[in-house]
Amino acid sequence: MIASNVLNASSNDKVRARDYSPLALAYIGDGVYEIFIRTYVLEKGNMPVNKLHKASKNFVCADGQAKIYYAIENLLNEEELAVLKRGRNAKSVSAPKNADIRTYRLATGVEALIGYLYLQGNIERIKELVRIGIEELEGIKNEKQ
Template identity: 70%
Template sequence: MNTNINEVLNSVTKLNAHKANTYSPLALAYIGDGVYELFVRTHVLAKGNMPVNKMHKASRELVRAGAQAKLYHLVEDKLTEEELQVLKRGRNAKSISAPKNADITEYRHATGLEALIGYLYIEGKIDRIQEIIEYGFQSL
């Protein structure tokens, strides 16, 4: 991935004034979902110019809960103790909404991954997000 995404993400985050661990796991997952989507779209776009419908389908495959749950398991043993705690807090968070296209276990694992990404984003650790996501994409 291009370092430009890091520059963009670092420049817009004013959240660094707050400690990431002060946010609820679902709040972390909320922002992590958006950050993850940006990384996915950047990853798909980097594969070359193609029709937008094709890009959307490729992105959708990586953003769905099943793919995020697989990524959760792929990166789990590559995390620091602190990151692992955030991942598990996100996984164990009880959401009011039910998943539409995934079973509850996949949905919870996806939420854990999103919470981790949100946590790292708020902490300003964009390079670490990129490292984790790229490792997962290479292994998928």
């Protein structure tokens, strides 16, 4: 099982980016990213679930993830950037519901990168990139107020 392999992986037992399709990486990355965001929102204080959901929706939508794409792309190493771009360029069979195709693809790139880092067992790097993304989105949110 992949999750148990990741949790028990040694530093010599890393997943290669090409082992999985970019959309498979985005699939797992979407779930991992949402856990990080939900944890961030929950740590802001106990509140009704509908308020938790409202507080997290700007972070987990395609538009928010596309903004994160631009905030982190220049901070990535060569391998991470390659995964980000593979995710961005992946052709999905489904059409986005609430975003234009470009925004959707940028979001998919971010999710693919997070999925890849997760499978690598590189949780600290995910934390770092999500923190940068949160700061970017919070900064944008504060500028609008």
